[in-house]
Amino acid sequence: NAGVTQTPKFRILKIGQSMTLQCTQDMNHNYMYWYRQDPGMGLKLIYYSVGAGITDKGEVPNGYNVSRSTTEDFPLRLELAAPSQTSVYFCASSWAGVTGELFFGEGSRLTVL
Amino acid sequence: DAKTTQPPSMDCAEGRAANLPCNHSTISGNEYVYWYRQIHSQGPQYIIHGLKNNETNEMASLIITEDRKSSTLILPHATLRDTAVYYCIVRPGSSNTGKLIFGQGTTLQVKP
Numbered sequence: 001n002a003g004v005t006q007t008p009k010f011r012i013l014k015i016g017q018s019m020t021l022q023c024t025q026d027m028n029h030n031y032m033y034w035y036r037q038d039p040g041m042g043l044k045l046i047y048y049s050v051g052a053g054i055t056d057k058g059e060v061p062n063g064y065n066v067s068r069s070t071t072e073d074f075p076l077r078l079e080l081a082a083p084s085q086t087s088v089y090f091c092a093s094s095w096a097g098v099t100g101e102l103f104f105g106e107g108s109r110l111t112v113l
Numbered sequence: 114d115a116k117t118t119q120p121p122s123m124d125c126a127e128g129r130a131a132n133l134p135c136n137h138s139t140i141s142g143n144e145y146v147y148w149y150r151q152i153h154s155q156g157p158q159y160i161i162h163g164l165k166n167n168e169t170n171e172m173a174s175l176i177i178t179e180d181r182k183s184s185t186l187i188l189p190h191a192t193l194r195d196t197a198v199y200y201c202i203v204r205p206g207s208s209n210t211g212k213l214i215f216g217q218g219t220t221l222q223v224k225p
Binding site (some may be wrong): 004031035041043050090094095096102103104107 | 149154155156157159160162198200204209210211212213214215216217218
């Protein structure tokens with residue numbers, strides 16, 4: 001199993017551009033998440049999904065959109081990129097249940113200039 | 114979800130036990146304590162979780178006080194590779210979203 005795969009690993013955007021961060025998992029997990037991590041800070045939850053067709057906002061959803069058309073994929077869309085969105089983005093997935101161990105991708109480092 | 118309080122940083126000598134404390138005084142009866150760690154800039158990694166009994170696995174031990182208001186993660190023989198940020202999180206075990214809310218964590222520096 002590849003686990004959670006994120007692309008791209010690095011990206012530089014200009015202010016006002018848009019892009020999509022891709023996330024796919026091959027563990028058949030119901031739950032998927034997007035987090036962002038600013039330098040020296042903890043992770044902040046952007047959006048999450050409990051299954052195909054179901055998404056909900058996390059702690060910091062403004063400026064982002066998500067969709068979940070399949071169990072495997074959970075893309076994160078940035079519209080009108082701003083310097084404040086410069087961050088490392090992590091996608092994660094998990095089973096439902098008590099253990100609910102989250103499996104994280106390697107991260108996507110985004111810089112907005 | 115209950116909030117947690119952790120010291121910002123700790124040092125530990127290589128080969129010694131690392132004891133990382135976490136306060137969660139407002140924890141509810143159905144909330145579990147989870148520990149994750151993040152090595153350098155990698156994605157966080159699950160370590161262990163527990164409800165009220167002490168737990169041990171191949172990575173660490175988790176000691177939860179009887180009143181469940183605090184816990185300690187123990188790395189029995191710390192190595193340089195254990196240098197990381199350690200996050201203590203509480204969450205309902207029966208969560209219907211599975212989401213975890215991360216705090217600032219404790220930066221553990223293991224020194225030779």
